[in-house]
Amino acid sequence: MVSSLELPASRRAEILVVGREILQGRTVDTNSNWLARRLTDSGWRVARVVSVDDRVEEIAEALREAIGRGNRLVICTGGLGPTSDDLTLQGIAEGAGVGLAPDDGALAALRDCYARLASQGAVQSAELTPERRKMALLPVGGEPLWNPVGAAPGCFLRAGGTTVVCLPGVPAEMKGMFDGHAAPRLEGLLEAGRFAEESLDVGMSDESALSPLLDRLRAEFPDLQVKSHAAHFGRGVRLRVVISGWGGDDEAIRKRALHAAARLRGLVEGAL
Amino acid sequence: MVSSLELPASRRAEILVVGREILQGRTVDTNSNWLARRLTDSGWRVARVVSVDDRVEEIAEALREAIGRGNRLVICTGGLGPTSDDLTLQGIAEGAGVGLAPDDGALAALRDCYARLASQGAVQSAELTPERRKMALLPVGGEPLWNPVGAAPGCFLRAGGTTVVCLPGVPAEMKGMFDGHAAPRLEGLLEAGRFAEESLDVGMSDESALSPLLDRLRAEFPDLQVKSHAAHFGRGVRLRVVISGWGGDDEAIRKRALHAAARLRGLVEGAL
Numbered sequence: 001m002v003s004s005l006e007l008p009a010s011r012r013a014e015i016l017v018v019g020r021e022i023l024q025g026r027t028v029d030t031n032s033n034w035l036a037r038r039l040t041d042s043g044w045r046v047a048r049v050v051s052v053d054d055r056v057e058e059i060a061e062a063l064r065e066a067i068g069r070g071n072r073l074v075i076c077t078g079g080l081g082p083t084s085d086d087l088t089l090q091g092i093a094e095g096a097g098v099g100l101a102p103d104d105g106a107l108a109a110l111r112d113c114y115a116r117l118a119s120q121g122a123v124q125s126a127e128l129t130p131e132r133r134k135m136a137l138l139p140v141g142g143e144p145l146w147n148p149v150g151a152a153p154g155c156f157l158r159a160g161g162t163t164v165v166c167l168p169g170v171p172a173e174m175k176g177m178f179d180g181h182a183a184p185r186l187e188g189l190l191e192a193g194r195f196a197e198e199s200l201d202v203g204m205s206d207e208s209a210l211s212p213l214l215d216r217l218r219a220e221f222p223d224l225q226v227k228s229h230a231a232h233f234g235r236g237v238r239l240r241v242v243i244s245g246w247g248g249d250d251e252a253i254r255k256r257a258l259h260a261a262a263r264l265r266g267l268v269e270g271a272l
Numbered sequence: 273m274v275s276s277l278e279l280p281a282s283r284r285a286e287i288l289v290v291g292r293e294i295l296q297g298r299t300v301d302t303n304s305n306w307l308a309r310r311l312t313d314s315g316w317r318v319a320r321v322v323s324v325d326d327r328v329e330e331i332a333e334a335l336r337e338a339i340g341r342g343n344r345l346v347i348c349t350g351g352l353g354p355t356s357d358d359l360t361l362q363g364i365a366e367g368a369g370v371g372l373a374p375d376d377g378a379l380a381a382l383r384d385c386y387a388r389l390a391s392q393g394a395v396q397s398a399e400l401t402p403e404r405r406k407m408a409l410l411p412v413g414g415e416p417l418w419n420p421v422g423a424a425p426g427c428f429l430r431a432g433g434t435t436v437v438c439l440p441g442v443p444a445e446m447k448g449m450f451d452g453h454a455a456p457r458l459e460g461l462l463e464a465g466r467f468a469e470e471s472l473d474v475g476m477s478d479e480s481a482l483s484p485l486l487d488r489l490r491a492e493f494p495d496l497q498v499k500s501h502a503a504h505f506g507r508g509v510r511l512r513v514v515i516s517g518w519g520g521d522d523e524a525i526r527k528r529a530l531h532a533a534a535r536l537r538g539l540v541e542g543a544l
Contacts, residue, residue: 020499023318024469024516025309028302032323037297046295047330051304051321054499058319065337082480084487085499123478131480151480170502197296206395208354208403208423215356227292227326227357230442244296 008246010191013044013073014066017051018059018088019169031077031167031174038178042186043194043246044073054079059091067095067162072189074162075182078169080152082131088166089155093139096159106136106144106153113151148176156185163189196254197244198261202228202268205237213267214241221260280518282463285316285345286338289323290331290360291441303349303439303446310450314458315466315518316345326351331363339367339434344461346434347454350441352424354403360438361427365411368431378408378416378425385423420448428457435461468526469516470533474500474540477509485539486513493532 015035021027032049039046052058066074079088093100118126135152145154150173155166165182167174204210207230218226224245243260247253287307293299304321311318324330338346351360365372390398407424417426422445427438437454439446476482479502490498496517515532519525
């Protein structure tokens with residue numbers, strides 16, 4: 001049984017996507033894919049991705065639920081801008097049970113940003129209007145994360161045992177802030193050891209015939225996840241199998257996955 | 273306040289995506305975007321998209337939560353295949369509080385499908401092996417949905433006030449089953465009236481300057497959703513505003529959105 005595999009609770013993370021454009025199908029959410037890859041490669045186990053509307057109570061509810069599921073990490077994207085439908089930090093504050101307060105560092109960064117934009121002629125004035133000041137309202141206890149591409153600061157917050165990181169929704173801003181400012185702060189959170197995966201083309205096209213071989217592999221390697229993927233169905237398909245897992249030692253888990261892949265090749269050769 | 277807008281509860285739907293490949297960032301989930309567009313255009317309000325792992329308990333929990341949030345509709349994709357990590361119907365049955373049982377119609381469809389594939393040489397035999405029979409195990413009370421592209425049947429199920437539709441994860445199979453067999457069965461579920469949206473280029477590049485105009489528009493059109501979108505930040509950006517809403521009458525809500533768009537053009541001209 002795949003579902004009986006014990007997964008490492010201390011590596012559990014979720015991604016929370018805020019944006020009506022996702023729910024109305026106007027925008028394909030590629031941010032969560034990019035973040036899922038980054039987090040998985042760093043040893044995190046992404047257990048859920050949740051997309052919600054730009055509404056304070058929906059964001060707050062989603063965060064409370066994610067904290068309740070015992071996640072060590074919640075990464076949130078979208079809704080940090082200056083308009084009044086950018087409600088993520090308000091929702092995160094409510095979900096974490098704290099208020100919002102202006103952050104001096106965030107205000108200074110916004111002042112610099114708009115002074116630069118005004119000198120370039122990209123905005124009409126450098127004045128810190130209420131809409132611009134709004135972006136410096138962070139959940140109390142949160143720390144600003146610098147935005148290397150846009151104006152809106154992100155936020156790094158502890159809520160009980162959960163670390164919450166809020167990133168912008170525009171992909172270039174999200175990626176720049178994650179790699180430059182969020183990822184370095186996450187490094188200390190995880191215990192040692194990483195995720196490893198081996199992906200192999202098994203040279204079979206019938207998933208129903210492959211299935212008993214995968215079950216044998218799972219029985220022999222109960223510590224690993226084994227999953228087959230079919231891009232389409234019928235003639236000409238070549239199934240891929242992904243074998244993955246987490247280990248306390250990078251080298252050991254990599255070898256274990258390689259060992260399982262070699263064993264699967266043997267099982268497939270025996271069956272053909 | 274955007275978040276005080278009353279949204280139609282009778283149109284509330286969620287999308288549940290099952291697949292470890294999404295959570296590990298190997299595959300971009302495009303299914304939920306396609307479904308969100310289809311559902312929105314049909315008058316549904318997609319309130320959440322949730323992606324979970326291929327584990328019975330996680331799927332069951334996600335369905336129970338979605339039912340608990342009062343959704344009229346839950347569309348689920350992925351995890352219908354023959355391998356033992358295809359656990360969606362088991363999870364959906366558990367979440368709906370029913371058992372699994374073989375469905376005669378689904379078995380007949382699978383028998384036909386594998387006979388055809390065997391005659392084409394795409395599989396070695398037409399025999400209904402345990403792995404192939406597994407795909408005909410549906411939640412009790414569910415009805416099979418025909419798969420026009422692959423083997424695995426889908427499922428149409430009522431769980432209290434919630435209609436649950438399970439579709440395959442392979443995009444071509446998912447789209448074919450939704451348009452051909454699921455969508456026609458959903459038509460009677462919704463009250464009359466549709467969703468309408470107007471998207472306009474406002475010719476501004478500074479979201480913080482646009483924000484007060486959007487707030488005025490929201491005050492004048494409290495029944496509509498108003499949201500601005502910036503693809504990136506700084507010089508050369510042209511912000512788009514999307515105005516959308518649901519109405520009991522197709523023509524009336526379309527006119528209302530057009531009226532709001534014209535009003536916004538006027539507000540922008542006055543501000544420039």
